[in-house]
Amino acid sequence: MYSRVATATIRGIQSVPVCVEADVSDGMPVFEMVGFLASEVKEARERVRTALRNVGCALPPRRITVNFMPADIRKSGAGFDLPIAVAVLAAMGRLPHAVLDDVLIVGEIGLNGVVQPVHGVLPMVAEAKERGIRRCIVPRANRKEAALVSGMLVCGVENIGEVMRLLEDASWEKYAAEEYNIEETQPAVLPDFSEIHGQRLMKRACEVAVTGMHNLLFVGPPGAGKTMVASRIPSILPPLAEAERMELSKIYSVKGMLAGENGLLTQRPFRAPHHTVSVQGLTGGGRIPQPGEISLAHKGVLFLDELPEFARETVEALRQPLEEGAVHLVRLGGSYVYPADFMLVAAMNPCPCGYYPDMQKCRCTQTAIHRYLERISQPILDRIDICVEAPALTFGELTGQQKEETSAAIQKRVAVAQDIQRERYRKEGFSYNSQIPATKIREYCALDKKQEQYMEEIYGKLQLTARSYHKLLRVARTLADMDGGDRICDRHLEEAICYRSFDRKFWER
Incomplete structure (x- = not known):
């Protein structure tokens, strides 16, 4: 039969x-x-x-x-x-x-x-x-x-x-008959930005990065609060849309990490793999192909702490996913595509001991510093929209009683600016400024003649590439949205340039 x-x-x-x-x-x-x-x-x-x-x-x-x-x-x-x-x-x-x-x-x-x-x-x-x-x-x-x-x-x-x-x-x-009560998962209690004293520039960079879903890099000495600030980014991320929840839940289901949930995932993921992670563990693969960390961070944040400590080939494997928002694996048994539309947040020390350029504390040779920083290639730096310094805290900042702004207040501003972006791009295939394709840059990041002349000077002075120049304009577009403006102003360009020029302090000495 x-x-x-x-x-x-x-x-x-x-x-x-x-x-x-x-x-x-x-x-x-x-x-x-x-x-x-x-x-x-x-x-x-x-x-x-x-x-x-x-x-x-x-x-x-x-x-x-x-x-x-x-x-x-x-x-x-x-x-x-x-x-x-x-x-x-x-x-x-x-x-x-x-x-x-x-x-x-x-x-x-x-x-x-x-x-x-x-x-x-x-x-x-x-x-x-x-x-x-x-x-x-x-x-x-x-x-x-x-x-x-x-x-x-x-x-x-x-x-x-x-x-x-x-x-x-x-x-x-x-x-x-015994139906499960399908409810949304209860939001976890997340660390709040109000717990961070000082570091206003880092907080500002986090708000800008989340608003436009830009990639972010912190550089600073040990104990400056890089990891603490990064761990609070989930508290200001926007909620997942229904389609995003289903897509993300499918990834976690394939990985076997959805068991025990009362419903679809409701919070954007925050993945922080250890620096010993392999290329396969980060991008996915294996004998039976499985999603990697960057797919588990889909629609959320991938945090790489101590970035230079990751194997160079592991970091370089991020190039294509950062551009395409997906991982394409080709194996003998066939090809596999895993979603990987994530926001990269990284943190690093400026040298092996962590104290450069404070030569009173730093004991590293110039060769050692150069070798350490060279672990991060220029193509990877080009894919990072915002780079800021994390200065050491003063005693007054650490012990001050000043009331710090809460994550809820920051998230409200983020939500308003993101609503502006979604309305602007409602007929496009993207939702955030970081996703504006190069062919649409002139349309959505228009500059007047004077601003174009200014950017021509900056382009040569900072030795920008086409990719880094476009990222600078996308960040400026986000800053304009945060101010509720229709056009990019000079102050938006200047702030965006600060975020792009900071890395020259260390990588061009």
């Missing part, structure tokens, strides 16, 4: 539909599986055989063939165990064929027949809904995640016995 079951596999963060076919016929006893399978899928044969025997459904001594369509896409992951078991049971006549229509089945099976959770259930169920499927059977541990897709009847099962009873009796409502 013949049967077929609908399931899916993950490619990047996208779900690819897969049809599992099973045929049980006369012939030499064999259990064969075909269809471009990864090793963990091939091993499902023994897991399914043993699990069915342990629940009282031993396979007959007949020829069993399982095929995975389409055959030209590599199937990986452990989520095929349950579809294989159901397809074989239906081909044996133990389950009705008609009930398998319009059903997505995903899950891993233990040798005792218990259904184990798998990664990537959210994108699988969302894609199945787009194909017209309205029912799905998933591991009970993944039920809450699958239920995030509205309009889908989700049945969570714990073992093969429950699956058989569900399909034999068509008792969908019985297994879907």
